[in-house]
Amino acid sequence: xxxxxxxxxxxxxxxxxxxxxxxxxxxxxxxxxxxxxxxxxxxxxxxxxxxxxxxxxxxxxxxxxxxxxxxxxxxxxxxxxxxxxxxxxxxxxxxxxxxxxxxxxxxxxxxxxxxxxxxxxxxxxxxxxxxxxxxxxxxxxxxxxxxxxxxxxxxxxxxxxxxxxxxxxxxxx
Numbered sequence: 001x002x003x004x005x006x007x008x009x010x011x012x013x014x015x016x017x018x019x020x021x022x023x024x025x026x027x028x029x030x031x032x033x034x035x036x037x038x039x040x041x042x043x044x045x046x047x048x049x050x051x052x053x054x055x056x057x058x059x060x061x062x063x064x065x066x067x068x069x070x071x072x073x074x075x076x077x078x079x080x081x082x083x084x085x086x087x088x089x090x091x092x093x094x095x096x097x098x099x100x101x102x103x104x105x106x107x108x109x110x111x112x113x114x115x116x117x118x119x120x121x122x123x124x125x126x127x128x129x130x131x132x133x134x135x136x137x138x139x140x141x142x143x144x145x146x147x148x149x150x151x152x153x154x155x156x157x158x159x160x161x162x163x164x165x166x167x168x169x170x171x172x173x
Contacts, residue, residue, distance in 0.1 A: 044072035044114040045079035045141055047150035054137060054156030059127065066123040066158040068137060069173050070113065078114030081169045083107035085121060085139035086147060090160045092134050099132065102165040110144045111171045122167035123158060131159030141169070 044050050050072045057065040084103040091097060104124065113119045125131055136155050141148045 041075060041077040043079045044076040045081060045143065045148045047141075047148075047152040049073075049076045050113075050152070052152055052154035054123070054154045054158050056158070057122065062127055064125045064127050064131065064159065066125070066156075067120050068123060068139075068154045069118055069120045070152070070154075071118045071173070072114050074115045076115055078112050078117060080110045080144055081113050081119060081141055081148075082110035082144045083142045084166045084168050085141055085152070087138075087140040087151070088166050089138045090134045090164075091136040091138070092132070094136075097132055097134055097160060099160045099162065099164055101160075102163075103167075104165045105168040107168060109168065111169055113169075117171070118173040119169050119171055120173060121169050123160070124165045124167060125158075125160055126163040128161060128163075131161045134158050134160050139166075 042049055050070050052068055052070045054066050054068050057067040059065060084105065084107060088101040089096060090099050090101075101123070111119055123137065135157055136153060137158075138151050138153045140150070141152055
């Protein structure tokens with residue numbers, strides 16, 4: 001019987017070590033499964049996952065400026081944006097205005113966008129007194145490696161005219 005008792009003690013001790021080790025591994029696995037900045041969250045750069053609004057900004061010599069601010073609600077993953085948006089179109093009450101926007105500024109600098117990291121870009125309009133009222137701008141955002149699929153839309157009162165240009169994405173609201 002002493003042999004059976006020793007075997008039973010070894011088996012019990014081994015089972016305890018396995019249970020404790022298994023619990024430690026399980027809790028370590030759980031901690032690693034949810035990293036900060038959840039990588040399974042959808043990207044804030046996708047058009048359906050952010051909000052955009054247009055507001056008047058400070059004018060300068062010869063131009064009127066409008067700021068397009070993009071914000072992302074909590075629950076979306078941060079992403080990188082770069083350069084000026086492409087395929088920019090303007091409308092008033094849903095009617096396309098047919099004005100093509102150029103681009104200006106550094107097209108290579110990238111910025112972080114996501115919850116708590118708003119970004120903006122500028123709509124620069126010549127101050128020639130011939131601005132056409134608009135209330136919507138649609139555009140395609142760019143990442144450092146290319147365009148982000150889909151069309152984003154921003155709303156707010158502004159004006160456009162021939163010679164309107166769009167600046168690069170910059171950090172901040």
